[in-house]
Amino acid sequence: MQPPAPGAQDESYDLLIVGGGVNGAGIARDAAGRGLSVLLVEQDDLASHTSSASTKLIHGGLRYLEYYEFRLVREALIERERLLGMAPHIIWPLRFVLPQSLSPRPAWMVRLGLFLYDHLGGRKKLPGTETVDLDRGPKGDGLKAQHAKGAHAKGKGQKGKGKAFVYSDCWVEDSRLVVLNAMDAAARGARIETRTRLSAAVSDNGGWLATIESPQGARQVRAKMLVNAAGPWVDAVLRNLGRARDDRGVRLVKGSHIVVPRLYEGDHAFMLQNPDRRIVFAIPYERYFTLIGTTDEPWTEAPGKAQISSGEIDYLCETANRYFERSVSPQDIVWSYAGIRPLYDDHAANASAVTRDYVLDFEKGDGRQAPMLSIFGGKITTFRKLAEHAMEHIAELFPEAATPWTAGAVLPGGDIAEGDFDGFLATLTGRYPGMPRDLLRRLARAYGTRTADVLGDSRTPADLGQDFGGGLHAREIDYLVEAEWARSAEDILFRRSKLGLHVPPGTAEAVDAWLAHD
Known part of the structure; x- marks a missing residue:
């Protein structure tokens, strides 16, 4: 390499x-x-x-408009579509549902912010904002009905899911x-x-x-x-x-996330507004789960490996339970992660406002x-x-x-014709008919056009060497060591992939043993 x-x-x-x-x-x-x-x-x-502890979004930062961060939001919105074109295997569009029934902000203010969000960065590829009735359509599935209020209330004490705005951003494998x-x-x-x-x-x-x-x-x-x-x-x-x-x-702020069994159907995410005006995302994650985050807590210790606190767990569970029918408790958490954001110290009083x-x-x-x-x-x-x-x-x-060059220069594996991931996957499936489609989809999402470098001349899973479970084989491990600096099971199971959520107990030890043997 x-x-x-x-x-x-x-x-x-x-x-x-x-x-x-x-x-x-x-x-x-x-x-x-x-x-x-x-x-x-x-x-x-x-x-x-x-960089591995983010909410895994390529986004303009809708909430930053409240703090008049117009330059940052505009730059981020322009970059959002540029990065989508540079790495369509690890970045893809995602629709966000923003319910208004529990919003601490008036609907006109949110709609105005979304109008700016749609137009500030010269959006071309992603669809714009729309308004939906959550009681009439799949976007409201899994949400609780709330007591109706405001202009849309139909009767005293009546309950419903109310209206929501739906806007676009992108997901990234950070x-x-x-x-x-x-x-x-x-x-x-x-x-x-x-x-x-x-x-x-x-x-x-x-x-x-x-x-x-x-x-x-x-x-x-x-x-x-x-x-x-x-x-x-x-x-x-x-x-x-x-x-x-x-x-x-630098001002250190800890952000934490939890992963729980899937709370709702659909491939859309939710932006949840809390009474304290903070927002929390709920995002489809690894097919079977929902990712919930993030928090904003000042970090006063020396930099190091961060862990989620019980207070943060309670905050994220309470947020989910405020909105979703399926209740969430600490016992439901299958994985959590936390990271320390190194924000420039602008002396803001509130960590969320830094x-x-x-x-x-x-x-x-x-x-x-x-x-x-x-x-x-x-x-x-x-x-x-x-x-x-x-x-x-x-x-x-x-x-x-002095000459810039990276705008539009694709990242490794991102040279997918016209960014058409589904078309690329269909071609890959035809080329490797003996490989399970789910395996090919995961590899294509991780490696894009470099998937062939992982598979080589293999034609069936048996050709990929030792099976560690969850679709991970020895050949992929060897590729990650050779081409991507992976040195431990954690590198492979939770950074180069999220297979740690899918493999059987003992896999990490087996992977580390394989790496030690090599």
């Missing part, structure tokens, strides 16, 4: 990128495509923290988005090293002399510029390098201090545009790398 690291005596790069989340991987891809030499180091697995960016960066010459951390770095002759540590030991590398894309650790990196300042910082916009802090260097770019904030939808903006600063030092 990439050549061995050169010897320490001559290991030198244009850029040393710290952090293997979506922003670091996106910048690595963009920079490598412009001809720069790039080393990206990630202390854990790719997307092992914030971890895979990061991996695909890293793969494309590597294909363009970048070096990607996981389980590798920056332990020290000093300015030296106008550039950086950095020490990085991996399971193979410590070594020194040189870089002309350092990009700090460490997410929740961005402040820690600045302190470690002696570059921290009081006038900039800006999701990004700030790039560029220190050009002066001959004594080496140049560095630090990334604060950001959201998964705008990672590509963030990388372009980062490259504008980087190009001040590397004028030869």
